[in-house]
Amino acid sequence: MFSKLLIANRGEIAARIIRTCKRLSIQSVAVYSEADQDAPHVKEADESYLIGKPRVNESYLNIDKIIKVAKDSGAEAIHPGYGLLSENAAFAKRVEEEGLTFIGPSAEVIAKMGDKVEARNVMKQAGVPVVPGTMDAVSDVNEAREVAEDIGYPVMVKAAAGGGGIGMQAVSSSEELEKAFEGNQKRAKTFFGDGKMFIEKQILNPRHIEIQVLADLHGHALHLFERECSIQRRHQKVIEEAPSPFLSEETREKMGESALQAVRTLGYANAGTIEFLVDEDENFYFLEMNTRLQVEHPVTEEITGVDLVEQQLRIASGEALTLKQNDLVIDGHAIEVRVYAEDSNTFYPSPGQLTKLSLPNDKGVRHELAVHSTSMVSPFYDPMIAKLIVHAGTREEAIQKLTTALHQYEIEGIKSNLTMLKRIVTNEHFLQGNTTTSFIQDYYLPAITKP
Amino acid sequence: MTEIKASMAGSVWKIVAQAGEQVGTGDDIVILESMKMEIPIASEEEGTVKELKVAEGDFVNEGDVIAIIE
Numbered sequence: 001m002f003s004k005l006l007i008a009n010r011g012e013i014a015a016r017i018i019r020t021c022k023r024l025s026i027q028s029v030a031v032y033s034e035a036d037q038d039a040p041h042v043k044e045a046d047e048s049y050l051i052g053k054p055r056v057n058e059s060y061l062n063i064d065k066i067i068k069v070a071k072d073s074g075a076e077a078i079h080p081g082y083g084l085l086s087e088n089a090a091f092a093k094r095v096e097e098e099g100l101t102f103i104g105p106s107a108e109v110i111a112k113m114g115d116k117v118e119a120r121n122v123m124k125q126a127g128v129p130v131v132p133g134t135m136d137a138v139s140d141v142n143e144a145r146e147v148a149e150d151i152g153y154p155v156m157v158k159a160a161a162g163g164g165g166i167g168m169q170a171v172s173s174s175e176e177l178e179k180a181f182e183g184n185q186k187r188a189k190t191f192f193g194d195g196k197m198f199i200e201k202q203i204l205n206p207r208h209i210e211i212q213v214l215a216d217l218h219g220h221a222l223h224l225f226e227r228e229c230s231i232q233r234r235h236q237k238v239i240e241e242a243p244s245p246f247l248s249e250e251t252r253e254k255m256g257e258s259a260l261q262a263v264r265t266l267g268y269a270n271a272g273t274i275e276f277l278v279d280e281d282e283n284f285y286f287l288e289m290n291t292r293l294q295v296e297h298p299v300t301e302e303i304t305g306v307d308l309v310e311q312q313l314r315i316a317s318g319e320a321l322t323l324k325q326n327d328l329v330i331d332g333h334a335i336e337v338r339v340y341a342e343d344s345n346t347f348y349p350s351p352g353q354l355t356k357l358s359l360p361n362d363k364g365v366r367h368e369l370a371v372h373s374t375s376m377v378s379p380f381y382d383p384m385i386a387k388l389i390v391h392a393g394t395r396e397e398a399i400q401k402l403t404t405a406l407h408q409y410e411i412e413g414i415k416s417n418l419t420m421l422k423r424i425v426t427n428e429h430f431l432q433g434n435t436t437t438s439f440i441q442d443y444y445l446p447a448i449t450k451p
Numbered sequence: 452m453t454e455i456k457a458s459m460a461g462s463v464w465k466i467v468a469q470a471g472e473q474v475g476t477g478d479d480i481v482i483l484e485s486m487k488m489e490i491p492i493a494s495e496e497e498g499t500v501k502e503l504k505v506a507e508g509d510f511v512n513e514g515d516v517i518a519i520i521e
Contacts, residue, residue, distance in 0.1 A: 379462060
């Protein structure tokens with residue numbers, strides 16, 4: 001195991017990784033920008049180094065600077081957290097070239113899974129179901145039209161390099177397709193420098209359900225069940241839970257087996273997540289693979305009792321997994337809500353000075369925090385300031401616990417989405433487990449516009 | 452005369468309409484950036500941009516006046 005780890009990230013996830021380091025007696029090294037001098041991760045690490053100005057290009061994405069801090073401080077490995085450099089193949093390669101260990105899979109696997117077209121091809125070869133559509137990028141709008149007529153409308157027009165909903169559009173006719181193809185290709189070129197496009201069937205009323213996997217360097221792989229992450233706003237998740245209230249035991253097993261097939265085909269080693277779209281008949285289709293820790297990993301930790309960060313560190317240091325698939329059972333139900341500094345109705349960001357942060361404290365309530373009660377929430381980063389996770393025996397009890405916790409949760413000084421979260425967890429469709437990706441449009445927004 | 456106000460706190464990423472320019476209802480005046488999100492601030496009426504109260508890079512709070520349309 002490593003004796004010193006650098007965390008190339010910020011916010012709640014940096015603090016979360018430091019916590020596991022402390023438990024395993026690993027020295028932790030934090031890096032921070034000028035905007036984060038007062039952040040929890042800076043104080044909680046054993047050593048902290050200022051690496052630049054607030055904007056991520058000048059600090060958290062500055063590879064040279066981060067490598068230099070790692071070497072100067074004597075860190076042996078770098079944990080990239082999520083976002084930022086976590087799925088940057090060039091960074092992973094550089095870390096290894098410098099003689100350090102990257103906590104994640106090989107640069108080659110990161111690059112493969114980062115290209116949507118290639119990821120799809122790999123999964124199809126592995127026998128994982130994929131959404132019907134083109135296996136390679138279409139050459140032009142004419143080919144796109146032919147493909148669409150072949151698989152039938154509605155179809156999705158997607159940029160290979162797209163993300164966060166950018167470069168992606170549903171169309172239901174050839175006229176719409178022509179417009180969407182050119183518009184999205186142009187946007188993809190502007191945003192990602194890559195205009196490769198592909199066409200696939202649109203899955204109606206889908207759920208977003210993902211499988212957590214762990215795989216080591218010795219060929220062992222296991223899955224830690226699913227997370228239901230369908231409730232999203234602006235293509236970002238808001239509430240996640242495990243297990244899914246929708247999946248049958250049979251589908252759960254099939255999805256887990258598919259995820260393991262993917263892992264084995266790739267020769268994957270690290271914690272990872274295979275995201276699937278699941279339709280109303282429980283057909284599931286590969287969406288993408290995240291080759292890193294996920295924001296919502298705590299719900300899996302709560303229902304399995306496994307510390308995923310610890311497992312990542314053990315795998316990267318060359319240890320074999322000691323967990324066995326048969327040892328893993330689902331213990332109760334866990335739900336995570338993401339607390340965002342934003343308006344509950346418009347979802348507009350609300351940076352500013354926090355004047356109060358009062359947290360509920362009860363058995364089965366877990367907090368992951370990017371702020372403290374007098375933090376300045378800066379406009380430079382993602383609006384997520386905290387996560388609240390509850391764990392209980394059943395879904396009903398977990399929702400009850402979550403509702404109580406949300407009513408005790410107090411944030412003052414800036415706007416937060418607490419109002420939105422309280423409305424969602426008491427919404428009858430949420431209570432029934434009727435959580436599809438259009439939940440916010442179908443059930444939340446109509447409810448708040450009513451007088 | 453109408454004051455165009457910021458609908459969220461953030462920094463001024465881009466100025467789209469310069470002082471003296473003719474704008475219509477719904478035309479963007481500036482684009483604000485905050486927490487990895489870009490929000491255009493549009494004119495609420497037809498007229499001329501009489502004055503811009505902000506420059507690119509400025510930080511504005513919600514409700515701050517961004518421009519005056521006449």
